[in-house]
Amino acid sequence: MARALGWTLLCLAAAVTLLPFVYMLAVSFAAQGTIYSGALLPAPSLAAARENYAFALTEVPLARFMLNGALVCGVLLVLQVTIAAPAGYALAKLPFRGRPVLFGAVIVALMIPMQVPAIPLYVAIAWMGLLDTYTALIAPFVISALAIFLFRQFFVNYPSEVIDAARLDGFSELGIVWRLMVPAAWPAVAAFATISIINHWNDLYWPLVVVTRTEMMTPPMGLAAFRSSGESAGNVGALMAGGVMITAPLVLAFLFFQRALVRGFGMGARA
Incomplete structure (x- = not known):
């Protein structure tokens, strides 16, 4: 009984969550006159679907908007991982003075919303003449506290004996990061990649601040x-x-990284 009740509650929660997306898909396949017919889901029509999707692609440069989003998310992800992986490794495995303070700063940075530094960031970007550029959309997010935290939590569990053996074999610290740690941290990379792509693809606040030209939206x-x-x-x-x-x-990105996403957060929680 308890198991059946649990499955029932999960199915109800899934239905409530999915219903807006199902309705959005159904309306995109419906003719304009049937949308307000009072039915739970309007009747689909291939002709209406072709008209709706063609109109969406031609009324505004939607393909350009998606290309901009893909470029911003892709470049940001590469830069964030490039910076966060060595930083997480240093916080997890390299003993140095002030390491707890720096890790505490990372935790504090996780608590600060984007709206707090938005005005000084905008002033700096405007002063440098970078408004309406990809740099304005990318630069404020290159250093990700969340990425550093996730990598640090994953690297803490990595065997120190393997790192010592790699040093004896002549690996540099960066070589250890990129040839040993990052390949082993694929769940953490996938978890962060999913979050980063979703957050920056869906971000409306910052683009509204720094973008005015249509082609940069x-x-x-x-x-x-x-x-x-x-x-x-x-x-x-x-x-x-x-x-x-x-x-x-x-x-599609979430479905592709789903297992790695859950595994990455699970490992971080155990650390």
Whole structure:
């Protein structure tokens, strides 16, 4: 009975969570006149689906918005891992004065929302003339406290004997990081990659601060612009089609990294 009740509650929670996405997909396949028919899910139509998706792609440069989002997320992920892996290794395995203080600073940084340093960051970026550039979208997030924390938690459990043996074999500290630690930390990399991609793909606040040109807009900002542009303002089917196209890459990324995501956080929790 307890197990059946647990499964029932999980199924109900999954249904409540998925219903908005199912409705978004159904509306993107529906004709405009059937959306407000009162049915729980409007009747799908291939002709209406083609019209909605074509309108979403042509009314605004949605493909360019998604390309911008992919570029920002990809470059950010590479830079974040490049910086966080050695930093996490140093905090986990290298004895040096002030290490607890630095780790405490990482923990504190996890608690500070982006809105707190937004004004000084904007002033600095505007002073350097970098508004409406990829640098403005990427630079403030290159050092990720979350990535450093995850790598540090994973590396703490790595056998020190293996590291000592690698040093005897002539490995440098960076060689140990990139040739031993990072390949072994694939669950942590996958967990952080999923979080980083989702957070920065969905970010609307910072792009609104530093971007004004249409060609530099990211997916959420582009969808907001689509919502308020001319004929598309009342075209709910095309709006939902745009939402489906913007959401689909995140769903695929999560499904691909799902097991590694759970494993990475599990290992971090045990550390």
